[in-house]
Amino acid sequence: MKAVGDRRRGFIVRDRRSRAIRSKAAPLAAYALAVTLVAAGATPAYAGADTERPTAPGPITVVAIDTTSVELTWAASTDNVGVVRYPVGAQFEDSGAQYSTDTNSIRITNLRPSRTYTFSVWALDAAGNSSVSNPTLRLTMPPGDDQPPSAPGQPVAYDVAATVVGLRWAHSVENVALDRYEVFRVDVGGTLTRVREVYQYPPVNSAQISGLAPNTTYTFVVRARDEVGHLSPLSAPVTVTTLPPPPSCAVRSVVRQWPDGFVAHLVVENTGSTTIDGWTMTWRFWASQQVQGIWGAKVVDRLNNSYLRVSNTGRNAVVPPGGTVSLGLVATGTQLPEEITLNGGLCTVADE
Template sequence: MRSPTAPRVAAVAAALLGLLLSLLSAATPSAHAAPTGFRVANGRLLEASGNDFVMRGVNHAHTWYADRISSLAHIKAKGANTVRVVLSSGDRWTRNDTADVANVVAQCKRNRLICVLEVHDTTGYGEQSGAVTLSRAADYWISVRSALAGQEDYVIVNIGNEPYGNTDYANWTADTKAAIQKLRGAGFNHTIMVDAPNWGQDWAFTMRDNAASVFAADPDANTVFSIHMYGVFDTAAEVSDYLNRFVAAELPIVVGEFGHDHSDGNPDENAILAVTRQLGLGYLGWSWSGNGGGVEYLDMVTNFDPNQLTPWGRRIFDGADGIAATSEEADIYSSGGGGDTTPPTAPGTPTASSVTSSSVTLTWAASTDATGVTGYDVVRVSGGTETVTTTTARTSVTLTGLAPSTSYTFAVYARDAAGNRSPRSGTAAVTTAPGGTSAGCGVTYRVTGEWPGGFQGEIVLRNTGSSAINGWTLRWTFPDSQRITNLWGGTATQAGSEVTVTSASYTAAIPAAGSVTLGFTATKGSANPAPGAFTLNGSACTAG
């Protein structure tokens, strides 16, 4: 969601319009195998039943408000049939891991909602600092695929939010094709949704004019296009013209975001609602609650309270052509095909064995489920937070990267094929053995970027000893109350100014004379002094 900073492109000349539409129609593929769940046919989004599905819903900023998962039930209670859920790949915000994605899907199904899941870290790529590519977003989807496999009836994968700003947006076409093909190559059979460039508003018509070739690049012919309508779409003529071009070309289109007002201009929400109803197209308003940065007026409810509808909330839920008047529940639910919504039983309390200074093996009694348990989430609880290791259907796992002489608490959840998560098992308390890998270490700490109230840092951890390090815990104390907000390369916990980082699976082993690099973002005060000392597995490290 962002306004364009370049001038609005003029409408395509009438002489070119006929040529454009003929090219779009000619490029529309046919004769593809039907997907197992949602699919596209003749420009329409269909359920597996063959019936049209028209999205009527809202966006929910889950990645920033993970504790507000109950919002899905509230959104359903207002009449929505779909929710678009904001997730993060971990590049700009805290990563939503496989277990969290599985839980979001299970909650959508429990509340009889269709889930459109999107990665927000791509927002404004090419113009927004820190934004990542669609290829990087596709890698994230592949990493959480176990939470999505088999969910094609319930989940639509929106590869990346607003994947280009107003810089280099001509690359959108090639990058979008490549990302779709990467997901198909990885085994994704879901309907894929792709957002427009220009902060989602496509004022340069890059998506509109290249949609047919992007659709043709999908070997499953199962891609839906998403336009975000803010200040660029401030007249009924602009709304109608844009959407009708896709309909005429038999290319599927939804309004993936829109509002009733915006700092870049006043979108015509009445036209958006009316035209989508007339054309039978879906829409997803932005957003349920939690907006900041000057666009708080886009909240539909105040402070996530479903009983405090804002003017925008009243308009989209209860107004003419709004959700309450036009939403129809997905056929997979309303036709008695709601699928499995019963969670597995709780697994047995895990027991610990083979406890070392840096690892432990956990074993538990299997959960039961009518359709079978497909995996388990092993939870390590520390200071109120949970670190999740996702396993297959096996009932034991060896966890590494633990700190010596440290107490941990573990529990287990089961997951079934429908994405339902079981109640939590009992907990097991484990204290690791003393010691840990003894090796020399060196640390280089540097600030790579700063902004008011925050900064990005990098830590290079070197093994200066003669033997490999296998599993490590790095500790330091911030001298000026800096606080970690996100870290990659390990798992961070912080108590006051004291930071503890345990290795990730891919950084746990450091060969002799080798190194690993950690990156992080953090808050800061007016000063930002570097930490004075670091310890690795309890031993002091040299600086520099």
């Protein structure tokens, strides 16, 4: 019995069945190797060599929709090797999210009622080629909100300055999603002038109102608006008077310094034409520095760990035009009093 072939006239003659088996075995082995590579996370040679893009998916259509979710479908893309997934984008104004599916449909949840989204879809193949000229769908979700927000709490003024006022208030209660707060100035005759909009991404219940006139009385109210456009009642009003313009001032300083500390004596002069009745002063002071002694003033706090803020004592609150107030400081560190302000006004400094 001949296992492979026989010798005839000095030649080896191969069995045709054996040759046929071997000719089929080579592609099967190559296929098995490719399957093994894919299973191990490698990219087959044919995928790496694929540079042909999939065709664009067909138009996006809505299968089902409610107030917070939508099911979308589209005609499948074609590709010379095969589409592996469809990324799907959902864009609302300047924010968005991306999803993925390996079929030609998807259900997207956690959307917001009455919002208008732009959905997009594109195809990717195993080599990472992406389709072009992809479809989009602009879709407004059904309304799910038929209640207006409650009125915001009465604003409270803080950090009042000559031209800026801070306002904060208690949040409105909203059954779905709050879109923004609107801050209004109440003018003569009750006319409302909107001065700020505070969008709720993330939620914020405060605002700074700038561009005000010094030493002027203002009244403000706040109103809430939800994403559907429902308006709350107006809040109770708050009335606040801005501070006078910052005083002009000059500071003379006498400093004695050692390697890790100093003593400074400051004489502050009111160079303006208005009497100062109550004052705060700030100057540069590093977080690592410590106050070891102070006179003529009392420490209030540190601002952003970069400035020391002090205020008047009970005996030197009033500084008439041309008048002066004296204070002193013993502290650690090497940062001397610089960038000195008096009631928000930057003082000129002259060393002695």
